[in-house]
Structures are given as structure tokens and as C-alpha cells.
Amino acid sequence: MxxxxxxxxxxxxxxxxxxxxxxxxxxxxxxxxxxxxxxxxxxxxxxxxxxxxxxxxxxxxxxxxxxxxxxxxxxxxxxxxxxxxxxxxxxxxxxxxxxxxxxxxxxxxxxxxxxxxxxxxxxxxxxxxxxxxxxxxxxxxxSRAGNVKTAVIIGAGDAGNILLKEINQNEKLKYKVVGFVDDYKKKYMIEGLSILGTCNDLKEIKEKYQVEVALIAMRNVSKKQLRSIVEQCQNVHLPVQMMSESIFGNQLKKRNVLSDVKIEDLLGRGEIHLDQHEIASYITDKKILVTGAGGSIGSELCRQILKFKPKELVMLDINENDLYLLEQEFNRDREHGKLDEDIKIVSIITSIRDPLGLEQVFKLYQPEVVYHAAAHKHVPLMETRPMEAIKNNVFGTRNVILACIEHKVSRFIMISTDKAVNPTNVMGATKRMTEMILQAYGDNGVTKMAAVRFGNVLGSHGSVIPIFSKQIEEGGPVTITDKNIIRYFMTIPEAAQLVLQAGYYADKGEIFVLDMGEPVKILDLAEKMIKLCGLEPYEDIEIKEIGLRPGEKMFEELHLGGETFSKTKNDLIYRNDVMHISLDELNKRLDVLEDLIKDEENTGIIKNTILSLIITDNR
Structure with missing residues (x-):
């Protein structure tokens, strides 16, 4: 009443x-x-x-x-x-x-x-x-009448205290907190609640207090520490949520207080140490152009670039929907005071396949730095239409490089992939060819050039993370190509930040390789994602092996056999020395490809041809 x-x-x-x-x-x-x-x-x-x-x-x-x-x-x-x-x-x-x-x-x-x-x-x-x-x-x-979950808060510091107060005040948070879990064993009270033990005591705490969920409240927790806590919770079948950093903001009604732990939180390496002055020296107050700006890497590059306050950001993509959504995101950031009002942001719909369209963009906006992230990247799709991969990845990249040199762009940085190393598929072969184009044009006397090579990016469009998430949501099965397949992984912000840092080192067509950490077994990744959802692999969700897809390798590599490499000032970035290829030799190979895709429709012939054209550069 x-x-x-x-x-x-x-x-x-x-x-x-x-x-x-x-x-x-x-x-x-x-x-x-x-x-x-x-x-x-x-x-x-x-x-x-x-x-x-x-x-x-x-x-x-x-x-x-x-x-x-x-x-x-x-x-x-x-x-x-x-x-x-x-x-x-x-x-x-x-x-x-x-x-x-x-x-x-x-x-x-x-x-x-x-x-x-x-x-x-x-x-x-x-x-x-x-x-x-x-x-x-x-x-x-x-306010908590009805479906209330019994919870413990992991972390008895300031963050834990803030989370407890928020739970007590926020009617939408249906939790009854029975105590804290913390490595600091001294018994003291917070808002009338005690520290019940450490993470090693989770099993006993869960049984004694009938705990249904663990809430992690720790600011700046390391990835290693977070992995350990999550694993201990999973070992006792205790679902986990994390306190959002947004709880420390001012807009109380709009923030998300708790969120599920994502696989990216566990696999990423956490904070990346960048030389802010080096990056700012070639971005701040400059005109920057990003191709493929609507994609996973391109959009994150745009976000990271804006932090360094360029004079103008030109976002170029052929996908109007993704580009429009990114533009709206930045408009909202302006409204909320998160984005400098003086930065001009322009969205351009055009294809890198269109030299005339690129000429118009470069002539009108006169970019000083170009990040080239536009590419067809899905391996199985490129196997069925190799001519499209060649048109876009190979000749599209050459169009961008030639426009940069003609319009005296000071710096060009291209996104490459580990699939370009000893490729067995069309997509990897086209990306290796783009590296060869870059190195052939590298010493041009006008534009400093470099490529950045890295592995799979967690959460990018078409990567295994969103695919596995959808399969788990639908009740399974989670499908993997092979139980022994391994991949290198990096988070999207991590990759974008290191690309910006590598861009400072660009000179005459070097290929910078990012330290991807330890490779991850795809089977382990699937099992962890199922457990993060509070389910048991093989019991609640089946994991099904479906065999390798066309062009897919069991493992990826980061260096070619003939490449020599050395460390840069950043421990996570390696520099591959430029492998010599003359423009005459490159153009002969490109002429072969150009004639081939005009007249040939046999995908097998096209694939074998491009694979043969990239092998000889490694002799």
C-alpha cells in the first residue's frame, strides 16, 4: 500500500x-x-x-x-x-x-x-x-521484492563500497549482498557487511550463504588478475558480473552499473604504453584520412585519432550504413562534450577501386596522413570470388598509394594481416601482394610508408567472438573448424593504438609486426565463452567440429622466412626490413593479374596464379 x-x-x-x-x-x-x-x-x-x-x-x-x-x-x-x-x-x-x-x-x-x-x-x-x-x-x-539474487562483492576497497551503495539505492539492481570477498583477510565491516573470505574460499562461501552471483568491483584490475578471479568463480559454477567504470561518472541515471565479463576482458593484455608525443607529432592539428573507416579497425582508428585532436578527419568507405553509424556516434560525442568542437569530421562514400573518386577526395581535402584499412578480409568468401579480392585489395591499394604520392601526403600506413605470411588462400595472397606494392613504392622521396601486420582482432566483424556468442545465445552447437586450430588474438583498441604508434616509425615501406602474445586454441576460446554465460561446455552447449574451410590454415605466422626483423622502441612492435622488389618487376606481376581477372573466370586458375606471383619475392 x-x-x-x-x-x-x-x-x-x-x-x-x-x-x-x-x-x-x-x-x-x-x-x-x-x-x-x-x-x-x-x-x-x-x-x-x-x-x-x-x-x-x-x-x-x-x-x-x-x-x-x-x-x-x-x-x-x-x-x-x-x-x-x-x-x-x-x-x-x-x-x-x-x-x-x-x-x-x-x-x-x-x-x-x-x-x-x-x-x-x-x-x-x-x-x-x-x-x-x-x-x-x-x-x-x-524495491527488491520478487526476483532477487544473493550476491557477494569481490573487492572490499573503495570500488566495492561504491557498488554496495549503488545496489542499495538503485531499485533496478535486484541483488541482496551478503558480504565481501577480498584478499585482505583482516575482518572489518563495510555498511554493516563483513569480509567473508578470499577467492580461495568461494566454494564454502557459496554453499554457506547460498550465493547466486559474484560481482567484481575492482578498479584498474589487471587482465591476469581478472582471469584468475573469473576462473575461480567458474570452478565453483558461480556466474560473474563486473562493475562498470561508468559508475564513477556523473550521469547516474544513464550509466550501466554492472555488465557481463566479456571474453575480450580476459584475452586482451590490458593497458598499452604508447609514446603520446611521437603519435601527436604527426596527427595533432593535421588532416587525416582513413579508408575503410566504417569497419572494425577503421572505426577504432578514427576514435583513437580523435583523441590526438587532428585538424580534420576524413572518413572514407563504400559501406554507407557503417559510415553513417560512426558519424552519428561522433555527433553524440560532440553533444555530450566528449569531442573537441574544432575538429572537422567529414564522411565520404567512395570506393578505393575508383581512381577518379580518390583523385577528387585527395584534391578537395588534401590529407597529410592516410591510414589504409579498406579491404575484403573474409577468407571463405574470397575463395569463391578471387577476382573481387584482387580488384579491391590489390588494385584498390595501389590506387590509394599512387594518390598519396601524387598529392604529396606525408605519411601512409596500411593495415596488413598475419594471413599474408606464406598464404594458402586468396585473401592472404592479395594482402601479401599489397605489402609488395608498398615496398616497391616505399622509397618514393615524397611519402613515408609502412604496413602494420597483426593477427585476428577480438570482436571484429565476422570474427569468431560474435559468431560464438550468437551460437551460444541460440542454444548451440558452437562450431569450430578443428579442435587443434590456434590463432593469435588482439583487442580492437589494442590493435588500433599500436597502429598509431607504428605509424610514427614509417619510412620507406617497412612492415611492422605487432607482438600478438601467446596463440590461443580456438577450442579453449569456445569453452571459456560458454562458461562466461554460466553454462557448461558439452553439457549445456555442444561444441561441434566441422572441418577446415577452404583456404584456412591450422596456424598463422607473423614473419616470412626471408624477412629479418628487429625491435623498435616499443616492445610490442617489431620492424621487418624492406625486401627489395623493383617497380618494373611489380608492374609485370600486376599486369598479369589485371589481364587475368578481365578474361578468366576459373577461380582455381586465378588463385594459383596470384599464389605463384607472390612466392618469387621471397627467393
Whole structure:
């Protein structure tokens, strides 16, 4: 009944008026109670002068009302009552009491009345505090009626304390927290809850307190530490959620407090240390163009570039939908003050296959730095239409490189792939050919050039992560090509940041290879993703082996046999020395490809031809 009252429109509309009436009624009751206790719990009605009593009551209520309004007592919601609100209420009540006592001494000079007013002020403060505390407790418990999960918070520091308060105040968070889990074993209380043990005690804690979910509340937790915590929770079949960093923001109603742990959180290496000055030296206040800007890598490159405040960002793509969505994202960032108003952002729909379209873009916008991320990348699709891969990846890249040289672009950085190393598929072969084009044009005297080669990117369009997620959501099976297949993985932001850093080192067509860490077994990846969803592999979700797809390799490599490489200043970036190929030799090979895709439709012949054209460069 009371819950219905607090939720109806009448209360919401007149909340402040209702609350001030309640507080003034408490003030009246406090004076009656103080008078009653002063005279041994007896009322001497014969000594009361009614009109004086009424005038006194009006004066007291007016004084309290003035102080309540002056201190903004009713601008705060009672369900969020805290130390600041208590201090303001104490000051308002205390100053109102002092004012009434001073007026009484000045007008009446009766110390008995002064002592009554002092006691009444204390009673009023105590009862107003109690009313707000009872309201907060009532709203806390009634809001969680129904489907409430018993939870423990992993992390008993500041973040854990903030999360507990948010759970207690946010009616949408249906959790009953029974305690904390922390490596700091000393027993102390947080908001009345104890540290129940460490992560090693999770099994006993789960059984004793019937825990249904673990909530991780740790700021700046390392990937290694997070992996360990998640694995310990999974070992006792305890679902896990993480506190979002957005909880520390100011827009309380709009933030996501808790989110599921993503596989990217476990596989990424965490913070990447970049030389901000080196990157800023060739991006800040410059005109930057990104091809393939709507794609996974291209869009993240745009986000990272904007952090360095370029003069202008030109986003080029043939996919209008992805480009439009990225443009809208940046427009929202401007509205929320997250993006510098002075940065000009332009979206251009055109294809890198179209030399005339590229010429118009370069002539109009005159970019100083070009990041080339546009490419056809899906291996099985390129196996069925190799001519499309060649048109886009090979000749499209040459178009961009020639436009850069013609328009005196200072720096060109191309995205390559580990599939370009000893390729067995068309896509990898076309990317290896683009590396050869880059190195043939590298020493051009105008544009510094480089390629950045790395492996699979977690969460990119068409990668295994979204595919596995969809399969798990549909109840399985999760399909893998081979149980022994391994891949290198990197998060999208990680890859984009290292591309920016490698771009500083660009000179005459070097290929920079990113340290991808340890390769990951795809089977292990599938099992971890199933467990993150609170399910058991092979029991709740089947894992099915379907065999290698056309052109797919069991493992990928990052260096060609004939390449020599050395470390850069950044420990995660290696420099491959330029392998010599003359422009005449390159053009002969490109002429062969150009004639082939004009007349030949046999995919096998096209594939074998391009594979033969890239092998000879490694002799």
C-alpha cells in the first residue's frame, strides 16, 4: 500500500510539499513532547493562553520553514539520504532552534521556555533523521521484492563500497549482498557487511550463504588478475558480473552499473604504453584520412585519432550504413562534450577501386596522413570470388598509394594481416601482394610508408567472438573448424593504438609486426565463452567440429622466412626490413593479374596464379 503511494503521480508531483508538512508536524510534536517531559508528563491546561500559543506555533513553524528552504532540505531524495543531507538537516534544525531560543530570551526572558525549545530541537532532529532512515530502509527492501539474487562483492576497497551503495539505492539492481570477498583477510565491516573470505574460499562461501552471483568491483584490475578471479568463480559454477567504470561518472541515471565479463576482458593484455608525443607529432592539428573507416579497425582508428585532436578527419568507405553509424556516434560525442568542437569530421562514400573518386577526395581535402584499412578480409568468401579480392585489395591499394604520392601526403600506413605470411588462400595472397606494392613504392622521396601486420582482432566483424556468442545465445552447437586450430588474438583498441604508434616509425615501406602474445586454441576460446554465460561446455552447449574451410590454415605466422626483423622502441612492435622488389618487376606481376581477372573466370586458375606471383619475392 505504502509502496503504491510513493509511486503514484500525486506524490511525485507534490513530494516537497508533503515532506515539509511531515517535518513541520514533527516539529509540533517535538514541542508538545518537550513541554510534556518538562512538567513531569502532565499538561497544565489552565496556564495556557491559547492565542499566545497559536502565535508561538506560527512563529516556530515559519522559522523552521525558512531554514529548511534556505538549506535546500527538500532538493534531495530521501532514498539517497547520506552524510551531506544529514549535515544540512542538522544545521537547519540547529539554527532554527537557536533563533527561537534567542527570540524567547529577548521577548520573554524565561529560561524554562528556553530549555523546552532546546529539548524540542533535539527531539525534532532525532525524529526527522529517523523518518528518513525508515523511508530509505522501506524503499530498499520493497524495491527488491520478487526476483532477487544473493550476491557477494569481490573487492572490499573503495570500488566495492561504491557498488554496495549503488545496489542499495538503485531499485533496478535486484541483488541482496551478503558480504565481501577480498584478499585482505583482516575482518572489518563495510555498511554493516563483513569480509567473508578470499577467492580461495568461494566454494564454502557459496554453499554457506547460498550465493547466486559474484560481482567484481575492482578498479584498474589487471587482465591476469581478472582471469584468475573469473576462473575461480567458474570452478565453483558461480556466474560473474563486473562493475562498470561508468559508475564513477556523473550521469547516474544513464550509466550501466554492472555488465557481463566479456571474453575480450580476459584475452586482451590490458593497458598499452604508447609514446603520446611521437603519435601527436604527426596527427595533432593535421588532416587525416582513413579508408575503410566504417569497419572494425577503421572505426577504432578514427576514435583513437580523435583523441590526438587532428585538424580534420576524413572518413572514407563504400559501406554507407557503417559510415553513417560512426558519424552519428561522433555527433553524440560532440553533444555530450566528449569531442573537441574544432575538429572537422567529414564522411565520404567512395570506393578505393575508383581512381577518379580518390583523385577528387585527395584534391578537395588534401590529407597529410592516410591510414589504409579498406579491404575484403573474409577468407571463405574470397575463395569463391578471387577476382573481387584482387580488384579491391590489390588494385584498390595501389590506387590509394599512387594518390598519396601524387598529392604529396606525408605519411601512409596500411593495415596488413598475419594471413599474408606464406598464404594458402586468396585473401592472404592479395594482402601479401599489397605489402609488395608498398615496398616497391616505399622509397618514393615524397611519402613515408609502412604496413602494420597483426593477427585476428577480438570482436571484429565476422570474427569468431560474435559468431560464438550468437551460437551460444541460440542454444548451440558452437562450431569450430578443428579442435587443434590456434590463432593469435588482439583487442580492437589494442590493435588500433599500436597502429598509431607504428605509424610514427614509417619510412620507406617497412612492415611492422605487432607482438600478438601467446596463440590461443580456438577450442579453449569456445569453452571459456560458454562458461562466461554460466553454462557448461558439452553439457549445456555442444561444441561441434566441422572441418577446415577452404583456404584456412591450422596456424598463422607473423614473419616470412626471408624477412629479418628487429625491435623498435616499443616492445610490442617489431620492424621487418624492406625486401627489395623493383617497380618494373611489380608492374609485370600486376599486369598479369589485371589481364587475368578481365578474361578468366576459373577461380582455381586465378588463385594459383596470384599464389605463384607472390612466392618469387621471397627467393
Amino acid at each position: 505504502l509502496d503504491w503511494f510513493f509511486e503514484n503521480q500525486f506524490y511525485k508531483k507534490h513530494r516537497e510539499k508533503i515532506q515539509i508538512v511531515l517535518d513541520l508536524l514533527i516539529v509540533c510534536f517535538s514541542y508538545i513532547l518537550a513541554y510534556w517531559t518538562k512538567f513531569n508528563f502532565k499538561f497544565d491546561f489552565h496556564s495556557l493562553v491559547i492565542y499566545k500559543l497559536v502565535l508561538f506555533a506560527i512563529a516556530v513553524l515559519l522559522i523552521y520553514t525558512v531554514y529548511f528552504i534556505a538549506f535546500g532540505i527538500y532538493r534531495s531524495l530521501w532514498k539517497y539520504i547520506g552524510v551531506v543531507e544529514i549535515v544540512r538537516l542538522t544545521l537547519a534544525d540547529g539554527l532554527a532552534t537557536i533563533t527561537i531560543m534567542v527570540l524567547t530570551l529577548f521577548l520573554n526572558k524565561n529560561l524554562d521556555y528556553v530549555s523546552i525549545e532546546l529539548v524540542a530541537g533535539c527531539f525534532a532532529a532525532l525524529m526527522m533523521f529517523s523518518l528518513r532512515a525508515l523511508y530509505r530502509l522501506f524503499r530498499r527492501y520493497t
